[in-house]
Amino acid sequence: LFLIAIIAGGIFIPWRYSRYRLEQQQQLAAEIAAENDRIEKRATEALADRPSLAVYRLKVEVEEGAIALSGKLPNQRLRQEAEEIAKKAAPNLQLDNKIVAVEVPVDPEQVTMAVERVTGALNQIRGLSVVTEYAEGKVTLEGTVTDMAQSEIIVRELEQIPGVKSVVSTIKLSPLTLKTRIYFDPNSAKLKPAYGETIAQIEQFLSQYPEKYLKIEGYSDRVGNSKKNQQLALQRAEAVRDALVEEGVDPRRLEVSGNATPPPDIESNQPLLLSRCVLFEPFEPGAQ
Structure with missing residues (x-):
């Protein structure tokens, strides 16, 4: 019996070890395959997200530490663009760009x-x-x-x-851009140079929509005298109006007002900076 046990053990132990090795190899292969699938999906989605490439059928394959691109594109520039996108999606892999740049008849x-x-x-x-x-x-x-x-x-x-x-x-x-706001320092109606681009964009909007007029509404925080705050808010609106006029906007299309309070959507627990601002509201004269 002892001899039989030794013989059986000599057979069973190597078999168990071989089976363990096989299971480890299979698990590793499955993990590698899953990671390759993730990389392929990431690269494919990145290519599809680029409008200039989304209209073409490009294939992405990952195996043995390399990512391969295949398909057809109409020029070398798009071929290079696809290559750069794939490199960003899989920076640690070698790249094999098999995409063919061919001139095809246009349908x-x-x-x-x-x-x-x-x-x-x-x-x-x-x-x-x-x-x-x-x-x-x-x-x-x-x-x-x-x-x-x-x-x-x-x-x-x-x-x-x-x-x-x-x-x-x-x-x-879009008129939606006029949801922007211009902010001011405490007790100041001086327009900051940083808002030059905003002023230019509003002028551009008014040029594109000649039927639109613009309400420029100044606001203030609640610190200090209410009458002074209203005057300051009006001066802020006037400063913005003057900047628009300097850009060529007809002053007759601009309507200014001042409020001694913060904008309606600003709560008392929010930073005071948010209260010291100018808001914009496009309107058509006959539709008010």
Whole structure:
């Protein structure tokens, strides 16, 4: 019996060890596969998030410490753009860029679909609302943005679509941008130079919407004399009005007022700075 036990042990122990090694290898392989899947998903989503690449079918594969890109793009610039995105998504892996840059005949229907996809992707950006129409190589672009710099980005993205020869934009600044506020120091109605860009943006809005007039409402904190605070609030509104007039805005389109209290949405427990401000409200003269 002792001999049989020794023989059985000699067989069983190596078998258990081999099985343990196999289970460890299988677990490691599963973890590597899961991590590869995560990297592939991250890189694929990053490529899809770029409007200029979202219209193309690109494949991402990760194996043996490398990330491989494959598919077709119309030029080297987009090929390089895809490579840079993949590097950011997987900075610790080697990159094998198998994407082929080829010139392909342009199908007007495909271009229309590409313009629609890019438009849809752009409209996911907060504050953007644009409409596009494609015909004979030209994209007509309409809508509103919260920052005119966004319009340049939109035009650039559309111009990158193969088959698009020109983009005509009539984008305007959204009225929502006038929810901005200009703040002042205590006992001061002096407009800070840092608000120069804000003033320019408001002037741009009024230029784009000639039917709009603008209420400029000054406010004050509750510190000190109420009469003095109202006068100070009015001076703040007038300072903003004067800055807009210097930018070329017709003063007849600007209506100023001063309030000895904070804005309605500011609570007494909030910082006093939030009370010392100027607010804007666009309106149409006949609609008040």
